[in-house]
Amino acid sequence: MELKKPYLLFLGDAADALAAKVAQGIKTWRPEYCVGQFRLESCNADCDLPDMSISDAVAAGAKTLVIGVANRGGIISDEWINVLVEALEAGMDIASGLHNKLTDIPALVTCAEKQECALFDVRYPTQAYPVATGKKRTGKRLLTVGTDCSVGKMYTSLAIEKEMRDRGMNTDFRATGQTGILISGEGVSADCVVSDFISGAIETISPANSPDHWDVIEGQGSLFHASFAGVTTGLIHGSQADALVLCHEPTRQHMRGLPDYALPDVDVCMAANLATARLTNPNAQFVGVSINTSGLDEQAALSYMAALEEQLGLPVVDPFRQGVGRIVEKLVACS
Amino acid sequence: MELKKPYLLFLGDAADALAAKVAQGIKTWRPEYCVGQFRLESCNADCDLPDMSISDAVAAGAKTLVIGVANRGGIISDEWINVLVEALEAGMDIASGLHNKLTDIPALVTCAEKQECALFDVRYPTQAYPVATGKKRTGKRLLTVGTDCSVGKMYTSLAIEKEMRDRGMNTDFRATGQTGILISGEGVSADCVVSDFISGAIETISPANSPDHWDVIEGQGSLFHASFAGVTTGLIHGSQADALVLCHEPTRQHMRGLPDYALPDVDVCMAANLATARLTNPNAQFVGVSINTSGLDEQAALSYMAALEEQLGLPVVDPFRQGVGRIVEKLVACS
Incomplete structure (x- = not known):
């Protein structure tokens, strides 16, 4: 699993800066990966990046929309889904670290398949790992x-x-x-x-x-x-x-x-x-x-x-x- | 998950006693759960239980066929599957601790659904466990x-x-x-x-x-x-x-x-x-x-x-x- 760069950071309807700490972390440590931020009207966080629509972001080269905000009450709202579908339709991948999986939302799965875009639920491993060998590695x-x-x-x-x-x-x-x-x-x-x-x-x-x-x-x-x-x-x-x-x-x-x-x-x-x-x-x-x-x-x-x-x-x-x-x-x- | 007792132990085509050590363990520690053993012609193991056909075992009250033998080369053979299907058709559940899942074998899944019998792959948890609380328990x-x-x-x-x-x-x-x-x-x-x-x-x-x-x-x-x-x-x-x-x-x-x-x-x-x-x-x-x-x-x-x-x-x-x-x-x- 390797996310395509650069990113559009999705801040959604973050209630405060803390709710968007994932986005802030990406901006702090990998500013070169971030072309802009997407905020809904009720968003109270700001990562000090250019505000962009999905089409702005694609024009700026964004390859992945990264969900950088915690979802309130564990619910992925219809308002979010509309934006995520728009991102997929514009050809972007989506990456999320939420408990709820993107791949459990039929509207996203259908759209991602049609667009040949990827949904990355980074919390959940998709590859099989081997049993450790304990053998000394160089480096x-x-x-x-x-x-x-x-x-x-x-x-x-x-x-x-x-x-x-x-x-x-x-x-x-x-x-x-x-x-x-x-x-x-x-x-x-x-x-x-x-x-x-x-x-x-x-x-x-x-x-x-x-x-x-x-x-x-x-x-x-x-x-x-x-x-x-x-x-x-x-x-x-x-x-x-x-x-x-x-x-x-x-x-x-x-x-x-x-x-x-x-x-x-x-x-x-x-x-x-x-x-x-x-x-x-x-x-x-x-x-x-x-x-x-x-x-x-x-x-x-x-x-x-x-x-x-x-x-x-x-x-x-x-x-x-x-x-x-x-x-x-x-x-x-x-x- | 709780297996229905008593069991018919499936020794299959065990090459030797070691290959049937799971069955032997059940016989040693829970003899009261075991009504008999099922052995294919080429079986070289013996748990000192009555040899039974599937219909014998059902008549003796067996509720679960337990796979008590390691499968050679990780393959579940057609010969095994025929016996397992017969057990399901006779109304028994099947339990297995093998790496290969029973629930990955379409013939078994179809038959188990039709018969309303269960396939237990005991190696793989089917319930969600909570995060530990560390709270002291009585006992x-x-x-x-x-x-x-x-x-x-x-x-x-x-x-x-x-x-x-x-x-x-x-x-x-x-x-x-x-x-x-x-x-x-x-x-x-x-x-x-x-x-x-x-x-x-x-x-x-x-x-x-x-x-x-x-x-x-x-x-x-x-x-x-x-x-x-x-x-x-x-x-x-x-x-x-x-x-x-x-x-x-x-x-x-x-x-x-x-x-x-x-x-x-x-x-x-x-x-x-x-x-x-x-x-x-x-x-x-x-x-x-x-x-x-x-x-x-x-x-x-x-x-x-x-x-x-x-x-x-x-x-x-x-x-x-x-x-x-x-x-x-x-x-x-x-x-």
């Missing part, structure tokens, strides 16, 4: 891991990829979730793979490469999340990570969705991830920690990070506030 | 874990269930693989569940129960298996095990299917399993070790087990040679 790999879900693993991974590219390093972001797939145009939604094949799927999306090449693999879940640690374990083993970066949100009160589960201590979490990673790569090591300090004021954030850096002896940064340059410097020094 | 749970795949987790679990029942304890075996499902008539094939839902599936098959009730949950894979540890992790978390039993095969040269991976030390493996289990049940503890000593002569086996028992301070038994009575005694003493 290098960095994996983000977390104390919890939704602590900034995708953001950190994309920031590291950008920093490495800016320094002229040979690197590719490898997406393991639907937003990452829509941003980069390829990848696998790890938590939707049949569990026998999680590690095999990750081996597949980060294949053998040239010795100087780095895959920057987006992590998922947490070894300490009672619902999703199986996904995380398979992902760590399949990645054969040389370098790990821990992501953490220090103000979170409990594990996401699990009110009875406290977050692990950062050092305990790092030790568990390292032990797991070393099964398939005995040389795995941490090269930094990424903190989402959005819940702290600047002084509290700086104090927190300074204390953690002192404790761990590793670069501790908020990618959003300070960038990830120091993590990449550590990575270069270690490898 | 007690024992889980078998392993240093590797195929070291006796199902056998040990069934032996423990039988021993507990023989002592009048309130217990149920919970199957997590296709053979266990065919033996017990229900369960989930954990490695075929979408990875987001592994732990949730295990929570579902071992629900809240009376305080004196024990689920004996069949483990899968190993935390130290580079291909399947994600499945194992999710299974451990979903089980919320109070009691763990480690299964091990001491003569194995490397992890199954992975020539470059050595088996973990027993104590290292136990520590990792305990740390993982304690995320969802802080009181988890080991109550014994089950050794498959089939590769050792009796004296070597006894010496090996005695040394390990001395090292670990836990009952170490081969269920096949000594039974699991001492493990159950330890379980009772601990709980």
Whole structure:
């Protein structure tokens, strides 16, 4: 699966900026893929791209309409469908990371077949992955891991990829979730793979490469999340990570969705991830920690990070506030 | 999914006893479910059950024909299909744990629909499982874990269930693989569940129960298996095990299917399993070790087990040679 570029970002009737965070992510990390945005009258989000009709977008070269907005109440409305049909009729593919599948909507399926256009439900794997072999692959790999879900693993991974590219390093972001797939145009939604094949799927999306090449693999879940640690374990083993970066949100009160589960201590979490990673790569090591300090004021954030850096002896940064340059410097020094 | 009993075991054209090990497992652990066996002319296996034609079996009350034999080269032959169609026409359901699905064979699907009989491909989940909640459930749970795949987790679990029942304890075996499902008539094939839902599936098959009730949950894979540890992790978390039993095969040269991976030390493996289990049940503890000593002569086996028992301070038994009575005694003493 590889999405055709460039994209028209569909913001639909987004209630606010947060509802369109997928579109914003694509605009932030892959502005060169975006020719414009499509907004319905009631849209309250804005990705700072030219507003375009479907015909404007096609004239501007758009090949794929990407749904960059969450659907309210899980319903794909008739108003949306009318726009999607118009896009197909104009010859565009459509890509979506929603739970509801485009391929379950007869009007879209019929139109896509007629137009020979593709409907990509990127959350749902369409290829069969092999069982992991555990065999060492050439090239290098960095994996983000977390104390919890939704602590900034995708953001950190994309920031590291950008920093490495800016320094002229040979690197590719490898997406393991639907937003990452829509941003980069390829990848696998790890938590939707049949569990026998999680590690095999990750081996597949980060294949053998040239010795100087780095895959920057987006992590998922947490070894300490009672619902999703199986996904995380398979992902760590399949990645054969040389370098790990821990992501953490220090103000979170409990594990996401699990009110009875406290977050692990950062050092305990790092030790568990390292032990797991070393099964398939005995040389795995941490090269930094990424903190989402959005819940702290600047002084509290700086104090927190300074204390953690002192404790761990590793670069501790908020990618959003300070960038990830120091993590990449550590990575270069270690490898 | 729950299979209707009793069963007619289909041994087909089994080349040898090993090819019919699923049927033998059902006969060993659930003889009361088995009215007879069906063998083709070239069959070289025998489960020591009355040989029956389809009409004999129906007359004897058989409700489900269970495929208890591996299909050669992954092919379901015409000779098999003729028998399966005859069974459906006589009103029986069919259950199979093969990779190839019964429901992919048009002749069977058509006939099953006409007869209103069911085709159970037990390897493939047909229900949607929820995301795990991690919430503590009433009742007690024992889980078998392993240093590797195929070291006796199902056998040990069934032996423990039988021993507990023989002592009048309130217990149920919970199957997590296709053979266990065919033996017990229900369960989930954990490695075929979408990875987001592994732990949730295990929570579902071992629900809240009376305080004196024990689920004996069949483990899968190993935390130290580079291909399947994600499945194992999710299974451990979903089980919320109070009691763990480690299964091990001491003569194995490397992890199954992975020539470059050595088996973990027993104590290292136990520590990792305990740390993982304690995320969802802080009181988890080991109550014994089950050794498959089939590769050792009796004296070597006894010496090996005695040394390990001395090292670990836990009952170490081969269920096949000594039974699991001492493990159950330890379980009772601990709980």
